[in-house]
Amino acid sequence: MKTRDIVAELPKGALAWLREGPWTAGRLAHGRSLAEALADPSRAAEWAEAAPPLARDTLALIVQRFGPAPFPEEKLAPEGGRPPFGWTGAELRLAVQLLRRDGIVFALDRPWGDRLLLVPADMCAVWRRLLLPLRVTPLPEGAWMDSCDAAASPLSHELVAAWSAIRRSGLTLTAKGAPRKQDAAKLAAAMRLASEDIPPLTVPPAWEALPASAVLALLLGRSIGMLKRRGQAIAAEPDKAAEAWLALPAAEAELRLLEQAADSLLAAGAPGAWLAAESLRDLAPMRWYLAADIAKALPTKEAAGAAEAWIRFLRAAGWMETGSGAEGAALRWIIEPNPGRLMASADGYDRYELMPDLEAIVPPEVPPGARWELELLARRLSEDVVAVYRIDAGACRRAQADGTSLEQARSALERGSGAPLPGAVDIALRDWFHAAPANSAGQPARPSETPPPDKSPLRVLSVERPIVRRDESHDEATHGDFFGCADAAARIDGAGPARSWDAKAPILSRRLYPGADGVPPGWLRQPAAYHASTRKEIVERAIGWRAGLRLSKDGAWIDFVPERVVPDEHGGWRVRGRPFVREAGSGKPVLAENPVDLEALEIGTLMISLPEAEHAEIYRPIT
Template sequence: MNTASQGGVLKREHKKEKSMRYETVVHRMPEDLKKLISSQTWCASYMKDGVSLSDLLTDRKYLIRLLSHLSVDEKNTLRLILAAFGCESFTREALEKQAGLRMAGAQVAIGLLGLRRTGVIAAFRKAWGEQLFVLPEDAFASWQELLFPSVQLATVEDESALALLPAGAIHVSGDEQDAAPVHPRGLAQQLFHFLAACSQQLSLPLTNKGTLHKKQLAKLTQHISLPNDLLRSSGITYAFRDQYDDGTVLMLELAIRMGFLTGNGEQLFFKKKACMNWLEGAYERQQAQLYSVWRQLLLPAPVWLQHGITWMEKTEAGQWYGIDDILRGILACCSRGAQANEAESLRQAFLNSWILPLSLFRFVELAADANGGVWFRWLFSPGGEDEFGASRASSVESQAKAPSFYVQPDFEILLLPDAGLRTEWDIAAFADLQQTDHVRTYCLTKESFYRAWEQGQSSEEIIRILQEKAYYEVPEPVIQTMRQWGEQAGKVHIEEVTLLRCRSNEIADALLRNEKCQPFLKERVGGADFIVPKDQLSQLAKCLENMGYNPKSSRKEADDPAAESDNFLGNQTQGLCYSRDSIQLYEMDSELPEQGDLYPDMESIPVSWLQDFRSYHGSTRKDMIRKAIEWKSCLQLRKEGQSRVIIPRILREERSGWILEGLEEHKEIALSGDDWEEMKLILPGINDEGVYK
């Protein structure tokens, strides 16, 4: 696990976490492997038509064709990977262990090799040589659908049969828990208040440890309402646990990942342009974007949770579905005897780590039936726009023009539940938030007016905003008072400028004669000094340097790092949450072994062992069994015309003879030499065609 170093948010060494996707894999893939994949029958024609390799490995319509070209071992291995690891990284040894009673080690190795050759599975190697494998996240949903039985999800048409649960309350073992702290409008509304507070600060300096100062942090988070153990219960860890609570970290993480905050190690900067782009959307769309970030924080999730997330995301927004059906789907994908016995603990884990946060954020709505079952429905479309989400998004423009609030004679502004965040942003710029609920209440005060005036808003502009969006006319006393405040604010004000000092009047005169410098020297003080607006200082400094001067401030006053530049954000600002996916830190493995490499010294055994059924002497039988165990391969045994395939595990010597212990059709068996007449050594990938299905 990565740790935070001195310098904090901006100086931590681990990369901004993001689950492994095929776009990254293809970018880092060796050219020889790209050529090998591109030449394969299942995709060669698509590649010629210009389909990208990452699309071929993620789009369901291409994966259907790939599936038909996979061998039995490759299909079974891929199914095993999805059941045991999902998109978490794994070693070959761990995969063989998970195979248990299902597959021989050589079958797993051959299947894994074949999946690497098609590009489905990517391989990485640690510095000390250990090899790791991973199924990239963006193909998980398609492979789940293709390899596992579909889950029948019951729906409820009559909503009267369900009792809505308060946001943040869930049922566990039939007992309703107390509702956790929650904002009735959800996560996007809380992030809005956090960003509005950030925008109103002159700066967001960091301490030497890299954290925000406590007093300023209190201002930024005063309207945040989230449980303290939210991230920990979801399996997310973060830096500065002694300085920040879970709600604060989540706000910072969302703001950084969405591009609303960036920094330079000494302070954070608010990126207004990026924030405005987000605020322009429909509220459901804003919630959907935050859901994508939350989902990414949890990936790669434990395999059972990833299956649950994927099943849920295949449901329709606005429709009720049963949580227990999702749990049955999880068990169907990750079925093992032990898991079936732990269905109740799985249910509780799923509710606490996944469903509860979705409810707290108002991503889903929860209800209970008469039997204590929990049901959910999405409040937006998690997989992108559908009819439910598109109909809301299409009304954004009309909502922007429609009345959204009431202006009271006592200077209170009441925003209705359907008022968009973009409209609320305009109000928050010149009014103070009093109450945040479905109906948000702001109060216009002299202090809030002056705050807006300092940001460049005039009284007439504020009046226009109120008149355009208010129901009914704005009370005349409110308008008159704001005009009076505007007149008072314009009489005297403090402006931050920079003084350019020249050594002599002659130098000052020379600067004024220069066509490039003259536009920046509008106000002369005395004979040798000029007042320069701060925002023009860097341009003036460049002109002075071109004239041969070297003003001391030219290096200190660089371009404003908070300027709206597409290149500034880059990867400078890292989030606080530690990555769950360390595999991206390692180099991609460029070595691709051949099938024969799995069976060292294969030329030392008789060819007949692999070709024909024969009745061998007892000592030869034992040699074949030992070799099968060494290579983790299989034996095909025949007696009276009936053949069987065995995965040998142990050859045990006893007084009465020797015993072969192994697996057959997922069951443990023990055989003596009398239990078969003829035998053959089966090496997966070499002579196993038609042997097993």
């Protein structure tokens, strides 16, 4: 789910304390909405720079472990008090509250009692870039690779052609709501991607036997907003978001498609794959990197393991190239994968050339919108780095039957080519849009009347630079409608229906720890000597809160994270846990690699270290 969608669902109570958060209040001036403020990458960058290390490390841990997938808080808790994370469980718990206060993490209450946390999907990628950047050195420029293996053209070209085929003839669905096998096979046969190059797709059972490339075209068509369900068929009817995508320059459109593909293909619950996919986007385009270096640099083993399958997909999608050199297997991006590095398109290269022989030479920089319009009027003859189309009588007549006028066709071609039409093209269009052979009286048929402009697929696409909004397509009803079964939405979404957001304000005091107000204050204030049974109670309380202990042993002070109390053979007890020291500056606990046991009798004075008491003042932005 994205920030905007979450904010739209939050109850008023939650909105109130979010608006007042120290990292938010100052950004709501000048009519800016809460969602805009929370989704602002510059806010995220400032937060990452100035936030306390505890909160930053916790957020990095969440992004690394779970990505944008919702997760039960209990799955996070065990990370506390262990290397490499280091911070105690109690500190981790406080950090989650801080992240909620700052509108970075949101909490969902489920009806059956469990609670889920999540980082909005749109911001998860931003946080990953800030907190877990992939640091890999590229090979020198000009490094030579053998056996380079790259698709000649990127995925958007394949998809525009596939969606155009659906626009031409629709796609009938069976009674079970899946495309017919022969139609799906035809769609797949026309696509370059092989099923084995596509990660497993999450679809309803009726769709599972269909070729993966056809399903991918349909899933991405729905995600982008190009395809929608119309009764027992799928139709190609771009919505506003799709029109915005079509209007983007080629490089940006490809990047957005990459993001949609990651959203669609990297299923909730597979953060290793998500992390790998996102991390790879830090690599600079057109620079070779050794695969072994990337695997070492990825933040987790799961990500390193998942990277290979994703890279295979990226290569098949025409977004990455792989090769082998003197130092081993290597790869490089052949599109720009990072929105922050996108450059404006070079003028003039984003137009196709329309020839007098009715062929259109389409270079790779031509945006998808121009191809989409061209596919309505022309037949694709070849697809390589440069595609070749031919304006086609059959296509034009079909376009006319579907409501496109001669003027609209002419405008579309002039728009796409950036030049007046060659005479031969103009004549051909006039011939085809005035259609009709001679009737029996030897007279030409009357030209068709111009249909209402808004019925034509060639109404002008938006020329503004819009934000690609996904509101419509993430609507649950649309989800369910597209696949023909309501519960598909839950399977695909991950969060599922029946959710209510936690409206309770974050707790940044001791009340976060159950019973903290009921224990003797001295347990929390300063180390003291206690009876053995009290010492055990204090230790067990610390274990319950996952908090650290500050204790003296043999005259020296030790910070210690207790994990469990273990009875000893003499009827006493000992506590197993990890001693730690705090890193200068950050205060992050550096824990012993392996747990040790402390005998009860070894423990001198002790207290429970609850984080709120120690760090409250530094959990605010520096203003």
